[in-house]
Every structure is written in C-alpha cells, then in structure tokens.
Amino acid sequence: MLLIDCPYCRQGRPEIEFSHAGEAHMERPADPETASDAQWEAFLFHRTNPAGIHFERWYHIHGCGCYFNAVRDTVSEKFILTYKAGEPRPAVSEIEALMVEKEPE
Amino acid sequence: MSEPIETRLKPFNPLADKTLALGGRPDLFLRPEDECARFSLRVPVGALKKAAVAFEGNIPENIGEMSVGTGKSALCLGPDEWLLLAPYRDAQSIIVRFSQLYETAAHSLVDVSYCTLGIKVCGPRARLALNSGCPLDLENMPAGRCTRTVLAKAQIILLKFDDQHYRLEIARSFAPYIWEFLKNAGKIEEH
Numbered sequence: 001m002l003l004i005d006c007p008y009c010r011q012g013r014p015e016i017e018f019s020h021a022g023e024a025h026m027e028r029p030a031d032p033e034t035a036s037d038a039q040w041e042a043f044l045f046h047r048t049n050p051a052g053i054h055f056e057r058w059y060h061i062h063g064c065g066c067y068f069n070a071v072r073d074t075v076s077e078k079f080i081l082t083y084k085a086g087e088p089r090p091a092v093s094e095i096e097a098l099m100v101e102k103e104p105e
Numbered sequence: 106m107s108e109p110i111e112t113r114l115k116p117f118n119p120l121a122d123k124t125l126a127l128g129g130r131p132d133l134f135l136r137p138e139d140e141c142a143r144f145s146l147r148v149p150v151g152a153l154k155k156a157a158v159a160f161e162g163n164i165p166e167n168i169g170e171m172s173v174g175t176g177k178s179a180l181c182l183g184p185d186e187w188l189l190l191a192p193y194r195d196a197q198s199i200i201v202r203f204s205q206l207y208e209t210a211a212h213s214l215v216d217v218s219y220c221t222l223g224i225k226v227c228g229p230r231a232r233l234a235l236n237s238g239c240p241l242d243l244e245n246m247p248a249g250r251c252t253r254t255v256l257a258k259a260q261i262i263l264l265k266f267d268d269q270h271y272r273l274e275i276a277r278s279f280a281p282y283i284w285e286f287l288k289n290a291g292k293i294e295e296h
Contacts, residue, residue, distance in 0.1 A: 001240050008184050009168050009252075014240035016255055062255045064168055064183040 002077075004058065007084045008066045021057035023047050024069040025089055051075055053095060058082070071095055116140060116219040119281050125288055133230040133291035135284065138223030138272060142196035144189040145215045152210035159202040160189060171251040171264060180251045180262065188217075188262065188274070221262070221274040224283070230291050231269050237290035239263070243271075257286045 003012035028043055029035035035043075048054070054074045059067050071080040071090060080098050081090060118137060125135040148156050150166060157164040157179075163172035164179040164187060171180040178190040191199055196218070203214040226235060232243050238257030243265065246252075251264040259282065262274035275283050 014255075016240065016258075062260050063253055065186060065253070066183060 002079075004070070004079055005082045006060045006063060006066070007068050007082050008064045009060065013060070013063055017060060017062040019059040019061045021059045021067060024055040024057045053080070053092075055089060057085070073099070116222075117277060118222055119277060120222065120224070120284055123284065125284075125291075127288070127291045128228075128230065131228055133228045133234055133287070134225070135287055136225045137280075138225050140193070141218070141223070142191045142193050142199070142216070143218045143221065143274075144191070144199065145217045146187040146189055146212065147185055148187070148210065148212035149185055152212060155206060155210045156187075156203075156212060159206045160191075160199060161195075161202075162189075162191075164189075169250050169252055171249065173249075173264075173266075180264065182251070182253050182262065193218075220276065222277050222280055224273045224275060224280070224287075225271075226273060226287065227270040229269055231271055233293070234287045234290040235263070235271060237293065238286055244268070256283060259283055 002015040004015055004018055005012050006018075026043060026047075029039050052073060052075055054072050056070050056072055057067055058070050067085045068082055069085060069087070070082045072078065073080060080095055083090065118140065120137040123135075123137060125133070127133040146156060146164075153164055153166060160177065160179065162174050162177040162179060165172050165181045168181055168183060171178060176192045177195065180188040180190075182188055189199070196216070200214070200216070203212070206212060235256065236243055239254055239261075241252070241254050241263070246265050248265055248267045251262065253260065253262050255261065256263070256273070256275075259275065259279040261283070264272040264274075266272070273283065
C-alpha cells in the first residue's frame with residue numbers, strides 16, 4: 001500500500017485514509033462581481049493535466065481531517081513532497097533535487 | 106439551561122451486554138466500553154489552556170497524543186480538533202463551563218455522545234485482529250497514542266494503551282459490523 005506523508009500528522013499514513021481533492025493553487029477571482037466569464041471559465045474548468053510534476057490537493061479525511069498540498073509525479077505516481085495548505089508552491093529546483101534523491105539505485 | 110444530560114434517554118447500544126472471549130487466556134477479548142459523554146472540541150491551539158481549565162482535565166497539544174485520566178480523557182485528532190470523553194455526570198458542568206468560555210475564546214463544543222460507542226479490544230491477538238483490517242503499523246505505534254483511521258473500510262478512532270490493549274470509537278450503526286469483523290479476524294491462525 002502507498003504511504004502518504006501528511007504534513008500535519010508528520011508521518012506516512014496508508015493511502016486509504018486520504019481523498020484526492022483536485023489541482024492545487026487554483027485561485028478564485030479576487031473580486032467575483034467584476035471577474036469576466038473567461039476568468040470564471042479558467043477558474044472552474046481549466047486544469048493543467050501534465051504528464052510529470054503535478055501540484056495537487058489531498059484531504060486526510062480519515063485522519064487529521066486536514067487539506068494539504070502534494071507534489072506528485074503523474075508518470076511514476078510517486079509523491080515527491082507534501083506541504084501544508086496555504087504554503088507557497090515549492091520551487092522547481094527543490095522538487096527536482098528531491099526527485100533525484102528518490103530515484104531507485 | 107437544558108435539563109441535565111443524565112436524565113436523557115440512554116443511547117441505543119447495538120452491542121449491549123455482549124462480550125467475546127476467544128481462546129484460552131483469552132487470546133482476544135472484546136467488550137463494549139461503558140457509556141460516556143463525548144464532545145467534539147474545535148479550538149485554536151492558543152486558547153487550549155483556557156479550554157483545559159473549562160474541561161477540568163489535561164488536553165494534549167499535538168496530533169495523536171491523548172491524556173487518559175480517571176474518567177476524563179482528551180484525544181488530539183487534528184491540529185485544532187479534540188475528542189473529549191467524560192462520565193455522564195460531568196457532562197452538564199462541562200457544557201456550562203465551555204458556554205462561559207465563549208466570552209473569552211472562540212471555540213466550538215459539540216455533544217457527540219450518541220455518535221459513537223467504545224469497544225475494548227485486548228489480548229495477545231488484539232493487534233492481529235485490528236491489523237487484519239487496519240493498515241496502520243500498530244506494532245510500532247507508541248503506547249498512549251490515538252488516531253482517527255480506517256478499520257475494514259469503517260472510520261474509527263483508535264486508542265492504544267499498550268500492545269495488548271486498545272479501544273475503538275466506532276459509529277453506532279457500524280458497531281455490529283466491526284464486532285463481527287474482529288471476531289472473525291481473531292479466529293484466523295497466524296502462519
């Protein structure tokens with residue numbers, strides 16, 4: 001079973017405790033009244049869907065009950081790192097360094 | 106103020122009067138825990154000391170820690186979420202003291218006494234029975250810790266007192282299912 005590091009529980013927890021919650025860092029238009037249809041469309045429907053590094057929200061629903069963000073490789077399905085909700089998107093250099101570390105020998 | 110809790114109807118307990126002892130020592134012993142009052146507490150960590158005063162008991166600060174006293178227990182389930190257990194006779198005074206706390210500390214205290222029931226799981230086979238449906242590493246989980254997790258697809262709150270003594274908090278409607286699951290899991294021979 002896949003273990004996912006919850007940044008709140010600070011330990012690897014079994015994947016069945018978690019629920020996927022879509023792409024991370026999707027920003028809602030700051031002023032909904034003046035946002036254009038195109039802005040709403042982008043917020044509601046446009047997702048990056050990359051083959052590779054993906055920023056995702058995860059929900060530790062059967063654990064601490066917190067949402068957090070994860071960087072996951074959609075090709076290898078590996079979790080590269082997880083961080084608390086509200087924290088900034090990690091730099092690409094940081095992610096790449098971790099990916100090298102996690103390569104099997 | 107509403108009438109005291111102890112005069113309310115007793116909650117439905119689908120496991121009432123049940124006990125299970127498998128094997129000689131017994132290897133697996135199951136019993137419903139005594140009914141108690143339960144509260145879900147949400148409060149910022151900064152106001153936790155005030156909450157502990159209102160609870161008149163220790164409330165641990167970190168996720169997974171629990172404080173088990175005589176009668177009153179507090180389990181930290183999330184960064185700002187606690188489950189408080191107390192005897193019924195203390196329930197009304199806890200509600201009153203927390204209602205006074207609203208003036209100085211924003212928090213939420215919800216009576217969830219009837220939501221779950223407790224099951225005592227002990228014996229040399231307790232860990233094997235639990236691990237048959239729960240993927241957590243219970244062997245290396247330190248004693249005196251608690252967590253919300255999953256047992257055979259049902260959400261539980263698991264308390265570990267020592268390697269052969271656990272307590273589950275399980276939704277009342279799931280309790281017979283979990284009871285039968287543990288009973289069958291306890292019968293499996295380990296190879």
